[in-house]
Amino acid sequence: MFSDLPDIYHYWSNKYLAPIFRDAGFSTIAEFFSSNLLVAATRTGCTKAYFVSVGAGNCDLEVSIAKNLLQAGLSEFVLECLEINPVMLERGKQIAKENGVLSKMVFVEADFNTWQASREYHGVMANQSLHHVTQLENLFDQVRNALHRDGSFVISDMIGRNGHQRWPEALEIVQRYWKELPDTKKYNHLLNRFEAEYDNWDCSIEGFEGIRAEDILPLLVQRFQCEKFVGFGNVIDIFVDRCFGHNFSRESEEDKALIDKVHAEDEAGFAAGTLTPTHMMAVFCKTLHCESFYSRGIKPHAVLKFRGLA
Template sequence: MTGSPDGMGDEERETVDSDYERRMASEQATYADCHNVHELPGIFHYWSNRYLKPKFEPFGFTDPDDFFRVYLLKLCRRPRIPGRGRPLRIISIGAGNGDMEVALARSLLDAGHEAFRLECLDINEHMLGRGRESAREHGVESHMDFRRGDFNDWEPEGRYDAVIANQCLHHVVKLERLFDRIKASLRPSGYLLVSDMIGRNGHQRWPEALEMVEALWEELPESKKYNHQLRRHEERYINHDCATEGFEGIRAQDILPLLKNRFHFRLFVPFANVIDVFVDRSFGHNFDAGDERDRAFIDRVHAADEEAMLKGRITPTHMVAALTRGWRGRTRRPNHLTPRRCVRPPDGRYGIRTRLSRWIAGMAVTCLLLLSGCGDGGNPDAQSPAEPRPNTLAEYLPIEPGYNVVVISFDALRADALGTYGYDRPTSPNIDAFAEESLVFERASVAGQATPSSFASAFTGELPFRVFRGWKLAHVPTMAAAFKDAGYTTAGIMNNVQLMTERHFDQGFDHYDMLDIPNDREVIERTKQWFEGRPDKPFLLWTHFISPHTPYTYR
């Protein structure tokens, strides 16, 4: 048997390919004539209006479709530099008929935003055709593209400001590949916007949720037990695997953990589990939203469902989430249910018991390290901490004369308050525009808790305790000195007295101008003066601004 690049033998690969083709054929046949993919029973709308809408409203939207609209409008409203603007690029993967996407395009245009392009990707040509027709009917065809393609093998063309995944991820087989492609194609300030199912594969119930469903099932009259999708009566609830024929829910349980490991959740709203069974397409049509007894039953199921999720007995099966490539500040969520808490491991070991066992294991390892005298901690003859090792900054920063280098830093400016890192308010249009054409670091952290210790580390490549002692920078090689040795002229201009010459922060600088007033405009003027009179040679210029620091002032 010959091998293949993915480690499978030819026969195994042929079997996998055959299964994929069979599922794909079933999936396309199912949706070829499906004009309303998201049609739901009346009892679902009763439940969602009464319970989901209040859960969403604190975050500025009323339902999943409105969630997409609100976040796209936020992106459209971000200020752009005149003459440097570009159309917003949006793609919806697994767009289906494109009804929601057409509505989104219409909403953006009605709000006065025309600089956008919305692409719809789907494997089903029948659905794409309906999408093109709908776009023409609503007058948005000039802002939309409909492309046939399999999201399992999607190769992005360029970068996107937003990637939309609306009830499609639970159809994806190659989730890891897709998420990696999405992350690589997102702009630094872009969003992955998701509304999807995150429960057990095939939309089955995990044992702890199934137990609750079966108990409630015993209460139902026979008239409520007809499965409209599978066209059968279920005397006892059947925990059906929807992924046996097509791709419905094929890797639903992997979606959340894979996203959690690749993206930062800026917004996370999880909801529903047991209630699904009674309000969805299969059995929801058996309940009458106008019947008081049916509504009371749904109310009771919802209350039990919410209590079980909040107490950690079961995990949510749905989520609405806005994700970014890197950290953008604290995750907005309605309660204590974080993405981590909502992951239900297949072995069932989760919740407080697992966290407690991990804590105990961690303490045991710590005790073993202490008992073994790790790092000579118990040896009175152990040597004192070594002197700072020779600085190796120049090895990591090969400098060739000819390029000028400008370092601009800000005191106490938080990353999550900048548009390029996902902040919604227009606080930093110039930085955002610059970032669009730059390499943006998403996981950079300061090494010290105060300005001088942070800069001591940043300018030497060493940890603060090695080079910052007695509130002074030790006499060690610095970035400025490395540039100076390479033939550069060096200048530092700032207005934070924490970086005063008495603390030796002027090491390596030919010109060091420390202003004793917190006036950023004066820093700019002094920088201009130095720039006009600088020597005719390559330079390193560092300017530092203190205005974001406290005390805050209102303008």
């Protein structure tokens, strides 16, 4: 149960993220990827588009993307799913077969840390995989070298502090809210413990969760041009994620008021340049083909400048 996103997350995402996404031209994660891959394929003028998904997992999102591309009229394409876990790839094959897109997909067992691209791609995608990568430099170099000159690198990922910790300026705000919370809201369901004081836990200590999250954006900006950037989330993450989000209810007016207040504080911080987003949905390319879109005026270079990386 507690591995699922909490109900309060959906209250927040439906009320606040959905309008941000619509303003950026998409409504779902699958639509974000498929629409931008379609733009890349069209822009390159290819007769057959080749895409690769880095760290595809069970490939269920990739199957939805393949279906979207077909529905959009792109019939000649191959979506390669790159994943180190063979069991997940087998699940992906079955899902693709059940959805009638198996002929449009290729399943490759490989480690994204040491992957060597063997062909040119018109579009590359990464969905919540980059924050698990230790060899980001190699991966991004491979993507850049393999990406068509007019192609796109389409990404949804975490770009906050390593291990999904809060930076000091955000942690100060979290602690301020924490002091006002009743004890019933302070139980960490993922770590199975009560936190009288919020523990700025480093998730990368065990496994590779957020191992180099803070390096993703600066390394991308060094190698690519940013065509679209949708940054969001920071302090709000703590109150809607799997650790503590299950303590809050969308049926409670008091709980919803807290979520509204924290979200507003995040957005005010982004606007003032005193906070930086922990999530991004972005499109990077080798050469800009249009005016860059920065949701709510949040620019990647400004994020890096605040962090002292630009």
